[in-house]
Amino acid sequence: MSRLKLYLPLALFALLAGLLYRGLNNDPTELPSALIDRPFPAFELQSVESADTLYTLAQLRGEVTLVNVWATWCFACRLEHAMLNQLAEQGVRIVGLNYKDSRPAALRWLQERGDPYQLNLFDPRGELGFDLGVYGAPETYLLDAEGIVRHRRVGVVDERIWAGELGQLYRKYQGQKRDE
């Protein structure tokens, strides 16, 4: 018994080391979304292209969709744009949410860099952004065909992310839809 006690500090050290090692791989800036497995919030927003076109939640349902929160003031969005173009080419349905931005700047951006978005919501005051819990563009939400939020990525979507959880879940829900 007293022999075993000698190993107590070692055990404590191992526990602490394990805990800290796990902490190394955690990204504390990526917050869990409160919306996972819950319906995408309802909205009524103009399109980026025209003040006369109104979009609602109904337009998002029916297909597995990525909702990408972007803005022209957001530097990381530049890094992400080529990847979005590439995904759109592969047939991934991407809906844009232009967040706290101006219409002319947004239109210029799309002209210069290409437009991967099937539709583009215009949210200059960040109303839908607030309902979504957006805290920094770019953010990307994965919606299944029923409009339920299945995943959120805070930060740039690149090859690595698409090969990881986001892409895997996309393929999973896409597969489910095809089976129906």
Add this chain to the structure above:
Amino acid sequence: MSKLTHSENRGALAAIAGHAAAALLLVLMVVGAARAVAGIEVVEFSEPQLRERYQGLIAELRCPKCQNQNLADSNSPISIDLRNEVRKLLEQGLSDGEIKQQLVARYSEFILYRPAVNANTALLWGLPPALLLLGAMVLVLLRRRSQPRPAAAESADLQQRVEALLQQHSEEQQR
């Protein structure tokens, strides 16, 4: 040993007073600058009680972007937006609890500096008292171990025997 003359003494005192004045000036400047920054944002309320509740809420709600700052301290755009939301919800007549719920529904429990006790936060709430208890137990054990071994009755007995021996010895010497 050197002795300070009267004038040297006064010189030292003046130097100390000078340093103190400089430090005070620095403190006043820093406080003044902070007040100037804080004064930029003017928030209007229809009722004065709302302002008090607003101050309480933004002190206790956490900025999601600039972690480790509350909404009151942070100047990031998202904090400004969230402060506006809090103000709007207050004016709509929601209670503090309802406002927190609204924000948690969007930003998850991360946004609360005092999250509810549940399975996720059990460690957060439970660990400090548990560690305190552990520390107290270790302290008690250590103190118990370091106390002198012989019991009181035993030592009194020893004392008597020592005294008897000493007396015997001194009597022998006197003889």
